[in-house]
Amino acid sequence: MASGWFYLSCLVLGSLGSMCILFTVYWMQYWRGGFTWDGSIYMFNWHPVLMVAGMVVFYGGASLVYRLPQSWVGPKLPWKLLHAALHLMAFILTVVGLVAVFTFHNHGRIANLYTLHSWLGITTVFLFACQWFLGFAVFLLPWASMWLRSLLKPIHVFFGAAILSLSIASVISGINEKLFFSLKNGTRPYSSLPSEAVFANSTGMLVVAFGLLVLYILLASSWKRPEPGILTDRQPLLHDGE
Numbered sequence: 001m002a003s004g005w006f007y008l009s010c011l012v013l014g015s016l017g018s019m020c021i022l023f024t025v026y027w028m029q030y031w032r033g034g035f036t037w038d039g040s041i042y043m044f045n046w047h048p049v050l051m052v053a054g055m056v057v058f059y060g061g062a063s064l065v066y067r068l069p070q071s072w073v074g075p076k077l078p079w080k081l082l083h084a085a086l087h088l089m090a091f092i093l094t095v096v097g098l099v100a101v102f103t104f105h106n107h108g109r110i111a112n113l114y115t116l117h118s119w120l121g122i123t124t125v126f127l128f129a130c131q132w133f134l135g136f137a138v139f140l141l142p143w144a145s146m147w148l149r150s151l152l153k154p155i156h157v158f159f160g161a162a163i164l165s166l167s168i169a170s171v172i173s174g175i176n177e178k179l180f181f182s183l184k185n186g187t188r189p190y191s192s193l194p195s196e197a198v199f200a201n202s203t204g205m206l207v208v209a210f211g212l213l214v215l216y217i218l219l220a221s222s223w224k225r226p227e228p229g230i231l232t233d234r235q236p237l238l239h240d241g242e
Contacts, residue, residue, distance in 0.1 A: 003069065006223055009213065010064075016210040017057040023203040024052045031196045032182070037100075039107030046100040048174060054093030055124065055167040056207055060214040062086030063160055066225045067217055080140050087132050094125055117173040124166040131159050161218055168211040175204045 028035065028045035035049075036042040065071060065083040105112050113122060138144045138152055179190050179200055188194040217223055 006067070006069070006217075009217055013060075013064075013210065013213050013217070016206060016213065017061065020057055020203065020206050020210055021049065021053050023199070023206060024049045027196070027200055027203060031199075039103055041104065041108075043100055043107075044104040047097050047104075048171075048178065050093045050097030050100065051121070051167075051174070052171055052207065054090045054097060055128070056164075056171060056210060058086060058090035058093060059128070059167060060164060060210060062090060063164060063214060064217055067223050072225055084132075084136060084140055087135070091128060091132055094128070098122075098125065115177060117170065117177045120166065120173060121170040124163060124170050127159060127163050127166070131156070131163060161215060164211060164214060168207060171207050172204050175200050 028049060032045050033042050035045050037046070062083055065079055065086065068079075071079040102112060104110070113119065134152070135156060138149060139156070179197055183190040183194065183197065190197050
């Protein structure tokens with residue numbers, strides 16, 4: 001039964017993640033004119049798409065690698081590599097997304113890093129970079145002692161969930177900021193809820209739903225990777241899923 005709920009949650013999570021990315025792409029394509037890489041406003045449109053894909057969807061998926069029952073048995077190294085690789089992909093997408101917005105701002109002589117959204121976002125990316133390099137150095141490379149890993153593991157887990165929460169807050173504030181900037185001079189202001197605002201707000205709600213489900217799966221004690229020697233009570237998860 002536990003395995004059924006877990007895999008159902010993963011199915012819902014995959015659907016939500018795909019919708020978050022597709023909705024953001026559609027918003028930028030249909031209402032904001034599409035995508036280019038030339039320093040124009042259309043280059044900016046890559047920013048929300050890549051940040052949602054990297055800092056929310058890929059990051060959230062990477063965080064759940066150790067919740068897969070298949071990762072509870074056998075060598076741990078392949079799962080560590082998958083965990084690190086997915087996070088690295090999320091980080092690469094994030095960096096490209098930052099390049100898009102900074103290039104657009106510099107090309108248009110727009111100030112950088114003056115809004116709360118930008119402060120929150122750049123702080124989140126900085127914490128993500130520190131988290132990835134710490135995880136790579138301590139948990140993937142073989143030099144660290146078990147004592148050091150045991151000491152840092154709770155910190156690593158806490159910041160993993162904290163960074164996802166900050167990512168969601170950054171995305172929500174970014175959606176709100178984009179709508180205020182884009183609709184303030186339009187024929188229909190944000191306050192009148194034009195179709196673009198409804199769609200973008202709905203995209204934000206999808207991002208929140210995705211993030212909450214990731215956090216729930218991370219915090220559900222029955223779905224956590226068991227410590228060595230206490231796997232027997234949870235082995236039916238593997239058998240049910242085979």
